[in-house]
Amino acid sequence: MSEFFAGRFELLDPIASGGMGTVWRVRDAHDGQIKAAKILQQSDAGSLLRFMREQSMRIDHRHVVTPLSWAGMDDRVLFTMPIVHGGSVADLIREHGALPVRWAAELIDQLLQALEAVHGAGIVHRDVKPANLLLEPTGTLRPHLRLTDFGIAAPVDEPRMTRASMAIGTPGYMAPEQWHGADPDPRADLYSVAAVAVEMVTGSRPPAVPEPPPLGTPETGSPQARFLELLRPALGTPAERPPSAAQLRADLAASGLLDLPAEPGESIRIGDRYGSTLDEPTQVPGVGATRLDPAASTRLDRRGTAPLVAAGPGSSRQSPLPGLLLILVGLLALAGAVLLW
Numbered sequence: 001m002s003e004f005f006a007g008r009f010e011l012l013d014p015i016a017s018g019g020m021g022t023v024w025r026v027r028d029a030h031d032g033q034i035k036a037a038k039i040l041q042q043s044d045a046g047s048l049l050r051f052m053r054e055q056s057m058r059i060d061h062r063h064v065v066t067p068l069s070w071a072g073m074d075d076r077v078l079f080t081m082p083i084v085h086g087g088s089v090a091d092l093i094r095e096h097g098a099l100p101v102r103w104a105a106e107l108i109d110q111l112l113q114a115l116e117a118v119h120g121a122g123i124v125h126r127d128v129k130p131a132n133l134l135l136e137p138t139g140t141l142r143p144h145l146r147l148t149d150f151g152i153a154a155p156v157d158e159p160r161m162t163r164a165s166m167a168i169g170t171p172g173y174m175a176p177e178q179w180h181g182a183d184p185d186p187r188a189d190l191y192s193v194a195a196v197a198v199e200m201v202t203g204s205r206p207p208a209v210p211e212p213p214p215l216g217t218p219e220t221g222s223p224q225a226r227f228l229e230l231l232r233p234a235l236g237t238p239a240e241r242p243p244s245a246a247q248l249r250a251d252l253a254a255s256g257l258l259d260l261p262a263e264p265g266e267s268i269r270i271g272d273r274y275g276s277t278l279d280e281p282t283q284v285p286g287v288g289a290t291r292l293d294p295a296a297s298t299r300l301d302r303r304g305t306a307p308l309v310a311a312g313p314g315s316s317r318q319s320p321l322p323g324l325l326l327i328l329v330g331l332l333a334l335a336g337a338v339l340l341w
Helices: 046-055 089-096 101-120 176-180 184-203 223-233 245-255 323-340
Strands: 003-005 009-017 020-027 034-038 067-075 076-081 131-137 145-147
Touching: 009 034, 046 145, 089 184, 101 145, 101 184, 101 223, 101 245, 176 184, 184 223, 184 245, 223 245
Parallel strands: none
Antiparallel strands: 003 009, 009 020, 020 034, 034 076, 067 076, 131 145
16 A cells, blocks of 8 residues: 555655655655655754755756655655656766766766856755766766755855754765864855766765865876866865856866767766666757767767756745744744753
8 A cells, every 4th residue: 555645745665865864756646746755754853944944945947956845744744856867976976987077077067057056045055965966867968967955055144053063064075174064155065066076087986084085196188187187276275266166167168178079988878767768868858959979979069958947047046934834943943942941
């Protein structure tokens, strides 16, 4: 028999798990659509506040996964989001090892587009890592990345939810200052972008220490060497990093790494993990139709693509908390004040 959450969401199967919850495939009884749903594992006040913060951060951008709805039942809560069928960048690296530089450059360019919108809304993600970079199932066409999991994201101008001495982030990807509980800063996300990019082209996960990942010794002048050298400032101190995602993206565009030809023997396919295998490349709405055909050795088509949402490419907004959530936040704050008293 199927299990329903709050009488609305039919739980189909778990697809991911993490420290704060489990992600399921669910069927929404209201519209019959299959969606992804994150179910909170803990029910303490801090976890609930983070849950509400995550589901309230709605950045309308073609490279960001936007929460759709939420529900509560007994001591559990969930929120839904569009399901992204192509797996994650972590899956891509695990299955293919080091990625061709042109693939890494394209994925990083799309990630920076997402962070432009996120930072433009006054939010720092704080957990940029391969597992949080989802992929549409584009087959051998140009990849399409979508940033997800805003569970520990923080508005720059809102009160902190953790003590100053508490590190927030994923070891290996978070900036050194995050280890010491530094205030949210968009430049910390740029450090994470660079750490992810290094892993993409080396195939090695960065060590879980508060220092930059090793860049190795690629052949001088090679695309990999040029790419790693481009990333080096972002792995420095906050003052040494590019001032914004837009600047790092501009530096990447100027490097010419987005226009590299295919490498000999290159063969990467992003299939549908919950349906067809895309033996024939198909067009996903909003995704560029350029085939990444290794036999053709052509340059990537840099023409614009249509947005996945009605708000338009590059647009962003942060919706206010629903009324019920505001009430719950007030109650939790009151309870905390009473306990402290």
